C-alpha cells in the first residue's frame with residue numbers, strides 16, 4: 442500500500458446521463474472534492490450549446506486541457522477529486538489521462554429514451570435537440586483501463602445505487618479502499 446492519499450475520478454457520458462448528480466454524490470462518499478466540468482467551459486462554448494450548435498474538437502480542446510490540469514493538481518496534492526465531464530471521444534480521455542495516468546472512469550450510459558425524458562424535464566442551457574449529436578459523437582470507453590460502466594437500459598436506477606456500485610468496484614479492483622490508494 443502506498444502512504445499517499447489521492448484518487449481522481451472522471452464521471453463521463455452524454456448530456457443528461459447523470460454525471461453531475463452522481464459525481465457530487467460520489468465525491469461526498471469519498472470525502473473528496475467535486476468539480477462540474479460545465480463550470481470550466483469558456484463562455485463561447487456555453488453560448489454555442491445554448492444556441493443548439495454542437496461543440497467541435499477545437500471548441501473542446503482548451504476546456505479539456507483545463508479539466509486535465511485539475512486532475513494533475515489533485516494528483517500532485519494527493520487529493521480526492523471527482524470531475525463530471527462528458528469526455529465523449531477516446532482522444533478527449535487521452536488528454537484527461539495526461540493529467541493522471543491512473544485516472545478512474547465511471548461511464549454512465551442510460552438508454553436514449555431515458556436521456557430524452559430527463560432532458561425534457563429539466564431547466565438547463567443544453568437543448569434536448571443536441572442529444573443526438575452527443576450520442577453520435579460518443580465513443581464508448583469500454584476496454585480502456587480503470588473504467589467501470591453503468592448501463593441502465595432497462596429503466597431508471599437510483600443515483601445512490603450507481604454510486605454504491607462504483608465504490609464496490611473500486612474496492613474489488615483494489616484501486617481504493619476508502620482511505621487510500623491501494
Ligand SMILES: Nc1ncnc2c1ncn2[C@@H]1O[C@H](COP(=O)(O)OP(=O)(O)OP(=O)(O)O)[C@@H](O)[C@H]1O
Nearest residue numbers: 456457458459460461462559563567597598599600
Ligand atoms: N440515476 C438517476 N435516476 C434518476 N434521475 C436521475 C439520475 N441521474 C440523474 N438524474 C436526473 O437526470 C437529470 C440529468 O442529470 P444530471 O444533470 O446529473 O446529468 P449530467 O450528465 O450532468 O447532464 P449535463 O451534462 O447535461 O449537465 C437531472 O434532472 C437529474 O436529477
Ligand SMILES: O=C(O)[C@H](O)[C@@H](O)[C@H](O)[C@H](O)CO
Nearest residue numbers: 455456457479496527528567
Ligand atoms: O462535450 C460537450 O459537448 C459538452 O461537454 C456537453 O456534453 C455539455 O457540456 C454537457 O453535457 C452539458 O449539458
